[in-house]
Amino acid sequence: MATTVKIQVEENNPVLALQGFLKGLLNDESLSGILVPVHLFSKGIPMPTLVTNQDQLSGADPLAPAFPMNSAKLLSRLTRGQSTERIAAVLRPCEIRAFVELVKLNQGSFDKVIIVGMDCMGAYDNVSYKKFLADSDPFEATLNFHGQIGDGNNSSKNEIKIASACQCCEHPDARKADIVIGIAGADVHVCIPAMAASARGEALLSALGLPDMESINGRENALKSLMENRIVARDAMLERTKAATGTLKDLSEYLSSCVNCYNCRVACPVCYCKECVFNTDVFEHKPWQYMEWAKHKGSLKLPTDTVFYHLTRMAHMSTACVGCGQCSNACPNDIPVMELFRTVAARTQESFNYEPGRSLDDPPPLSVFKEDEFQETVSHIA
């Protein structure tokens, strides 16, 4: 039976309690650091920070409803190639799933990292987070967000909505973690359960000497109803997006304010190519080429190849899209790219029976094949 321990919350402050928990973890001589969101400044967004000194954990805020980037990318940097020291990383479910995908693509490794997965109540995009924060103390704002029970936005008093990706995220439960912080359904002002989910997690947790927790009430139900709501929201979103992009003209319209900045690709945790073709001189066309194209159709939108860029990205990474919404978060022009990518991904992932982040054992669809498959794809027209 896997260990579940109790993180006792004092003074109604679950953030302080989690900081204490992380300090305890960092005390373990097998760990040299912890990657966790930290308020480094009095304003702004808590950033993923690699903390090696316990004292610096007083700025850590793993419960902050902020999500400036998908840390899977950062964890890939910290674990790719030869990492010598072992660290822990506090991640949201979508970050863990993206990291699983990166590991499969040899862009990172689980060997030297303990994943501390947090149930996720969702987060604001960067612009909304700052609005939500306004002039308040960031820690107080976090506590406000989670309310009494760990049910995030459902109980929060403010009007600002969590990111649309989070509204339709059907995986709020941390999987593929070594230790799971089960805030869903927990009365976070009383105590928070931490569960061992692997042998390594088990060893670390039991070394902390925290009291056992006999039963965790309400987590299953809280997660279940969270998922149900989100699946309803997701399906509505998929329908909406499908209806808005059913033709090439509609798709162009959808992307009409795209400036080809490629921020959505930079922010995407599963777009991992060292050199994206769109950053190469393939698209450094000659002046006479632009003139020819313009003459051909009477006019030429610049920059060119906007739809081509997005369709190519769909072909390259839609099977791996984890729906984290960082593409939309990064778009300077508020194009709902997450919606577009998830809509395409729903179909490509289903067609290869692939769920990104589910398991290290499922190979990425385009990295393998079977001799006897997809016969209907081959035409015999003669």
Add this chain to the structure above:
Amino acid sequence: MSNEFEPTLLAFVCNWCTYTAADLAGTSRMVQQPNLRLVRMMCTGMVDPKYVIKALLSGADGVLVSGCHPGDCHYINGNFKARRRIKLLNEILPQFGIERERVKLTWIGASEGNEFAATVNNFINEIRELGPMEARSMAVI
């Protein structure tokens, strides 16, 4: 306009099988409609989906990818890799109104000049029926 529509098709063919078949069709003077442009690849396994997408967005009304029969690939399994990529495109493109029929994958061996000519003629006729690709009439892509 539609009865004057002449489709433009692009074919990515592998050097070892289908290109040789195309050559054979030519040297055997088989009758083929002139609407197809051939791009000779070393293997269909190297046809990145973006090549097909780019072709369709820049004026091709249909794209053929054709390589060796299963078991005959010069690089052992490039044709199977191509099949997964075409499968992927079959899922993505129709979501944006680009008909499935516009992207075809076939296996045509080096000696099958006949098969090549017939495949191409049929494909051209099919696309002629289907009509022009939407991208043709769009100033903005």
